[in-house]
Amino acid sequence: MKHKDFQNFFQGRALQFLVSAIDLALAEDGRDFTSEAVFSEQDAMRAQIRAKQDAVVAGAQMIPLILERTAAFCGLEKSWSLHIRVKDGERVAPGNVVALIEGSALLILKAERIILNFLTHLSGVATLANQYARALEGTGVVLLDTRKTLPGLRYPEKYAALSGGAANHRLNLEAMLMLKDNHIDAAGGIAPAVRALRARHSPCPPIEVECRTLEDVREAVSARVERIMLDNMTPQMQSEGLSLIPPDIEAEISGNVSLETIRDIACRARRRPDFISVGRITHSAPSADFSMTVMPMRNQKA
Numbered sequence: 001m002k003h004k005d006f007q008n009f010f011q012g013r014a015l016q017f018l019v020s021a022i023d024l025a026l027a028e029d030g031r032d033f034t035s036e037a038v039f040s041e042q043d044a045m046r047a048q049i050r051a052k053q054d055a056v057v058a059g060a061q062m063i064p065l066i067l068e069r070t071a072a073f074c075g076l077e078k079s080w081s082l083h084i085r086v087k088d089g090e091r092v093a094p095g096n097v098v099a100l101i102e103g104s105a106l107l108i109l110k111a112e113r114i115i116l117n118f119l120t121h122l123s124g125v126a127t128l129a130n131q132y133a134r135a136l137e138g139t140g141v142v143l144l145d146t147r148k149t150l151p152g153l154r155y156p157e158k159y160a161a162l163s164g165g166a167a168n169h170r171l172n173l174e175a176m177l178m179l180k181d182n183h184i185d186a187a188g189g190i191a192p193a194v195r196a197l198r199a200r201h202s203p204c205p206p207i208e209v210e211c212r213t214l215e216d217v218r219e220a221v222s223a224r225v226e227r228i229m230l231d232n233m234t235p236q237m238q239s240e241g242l243s244l245i246p247p248d249i250e251a252e253i254s255g256n257v258s259l260e261t262i263r264d265i266a267c268r269a270r271r272r273p274d275f276i277s278v279g280r281i282t283h284s285a286p287s288a289d290f291s292m293t294v295m296p297m298r299n300q301k302a
Contacts, residue, residue: 006061006088009162014155014171021152022066025114026073035109041076044297045105047112049119051092052289058088058126058160059119060098066118067101070111079104089126089163098290105296112292121153122160123288129164129281131259141266141273144169144252148279157282169277176227177201178208190219208252217241221249230273231255239269250274 010018039045051057067080080103086092098119101108133143145161146169147154158168170176179193187193190209198204206226211217214237220228221244230241232255245251252275253265262276 005162006159009159010155014159017152017155018062018065019069021156022062022069022114022118023073024152025117026070026110029110029113032106032110035106039105039109039296041104041106043105044103045108045294046297047101047108047292047294049098049101049115049290049292051096051098052094052291054091054093054127055123055288055290056089056091056126056130056164057086057098057119057123058163059122059156060084060086061088062118062122062156063099063101063115066111066115067103067107070107070114071104074106074110076104076107080107088159091130102297105294108294112294116290116292118156119290120287121285122156122163123290124285125157125160125282126164127288128285129161129166132262132278132281133165135259135263136266136276139263139266139272142167142275143262143281144275144277145282146254146277146279147172148283150282161281164281166278166281167275169275174205176206176208177204178210178229179225180210181212184209184216190216191223194220194223194225210254211241213237214240214244217244221245224249226250227252227274229254229277235265235268238265242269242271242273245271247271252277254279 064082071078080101083100086098136143143166145158145166149157158171177197184190184193187196197207208227208229209220209225210229210231211220212231217228227250228245229252230238233241238253242251251273253273254277257276257278266272
C-alpha cells in the first residue's frame with residue numbers, strides 16, 4: 001500500500017472517525033501526571049519504534065496525526081520531527097526501524113502508548129489479512145473483510161485489511177444492501193424482499209443476498225441481484241450453489257473459512273467464487289509486536 005492510499009482512504013467521514021478514535025484514546029489516558037512531574041516543557045526526547053516480529057505494517061502513517069492530536073490535547077506547540085521509514089503495507093522483520101521521533105518529552109511519552117496500540121493492533125490485522133491473501137494468489141478470487149470490527153475502529157481496521165492485501169466489503173450499512181435471513185423471513189421470501197428494496201431506494205444500491213439453501217440461490221438468481229453469498233454451506237452445497245450463479249452475478253463464499261481451507265474453497269468448483277469473506281482477519285487477529293525506546297536529549301528538571 002502506498003502512502004497516498006492512506007490519504008485517499010481517510011477523507012471525510014473516515015477521517016472524522018479516525019480523529020475521534022485518537023481523541024478518545026487521549027481522553028481515556030487523561031493527563032500524564034508522572035511525566036509532568038519529571039519533565040519540563042523544554043525537555044526533549046528521541047524515540048525509536050522497532051518491529052519485534054515479522055509483520056505487515058499498518059498504522060505507521062497515522063503517527064503524524066496522533067502527534068498532532070496529542071499536541072492539541074496537551075496544549076503544546078508543534079515541537080517534533082518525524083521520519084517514517086516503513087510505509088503501510090510493507091513487510092518488516094524483527095529489528096527493523098519503523099519510525100524515528102524527536103521532540104517534546106511530554107508529547108512523546110503521552111503519545112507513546114496510543115501510537116503503539118494503533119500500530120500493534122492494525123499491523124496484526126494487516127499481517128493476518130496478508131496470510132489469507134497470499135493463500136489466494138493465482139486463483140483470481142478476492143479476499144474480503146467484513147463488518148466484524150471493534151466499535152469505533154471500523155475504518156482503521158478496514159484500512160489495515162487493505163494494507164494486508166484484502167479488499168473491503170461494505171464499509172457501512174449504506175454502501176451495499178444485504179438481505180440476511182431476518183430480512184428475508186420478515187418479507188416473506190427473497191423476491192418480495194428484493195422488490196421492497198428497489199421500491200424504497202432510487203437509485204438502488206447493489207443488493208447482496210445471503211443464501212442458506214440452494215433454493216435460496218435459485219430465487220436470488222431469478223431476482224437478478226448483484227451478488228449472492230453462499231453462507232456456511234457444506235463443500236458440496238458450495239459447488240452446487242456456484243454452478244447455479246451466472247457469470248454476470250457476483251458470487252461470494254462466507255463462513256468456516258480458515259487458512260488451511262481457503263485455497264481449496266476457491267478452487268474446488270469449476271465456477272470459482274468472485275470473493276471469499278473472512279471475519280477473523282479483523283475480529284481474531286493477534287496484535288503484532290512493536291516497541292518504542294526513548295532517550296532524553298536534554299537534562300531533566302530537578
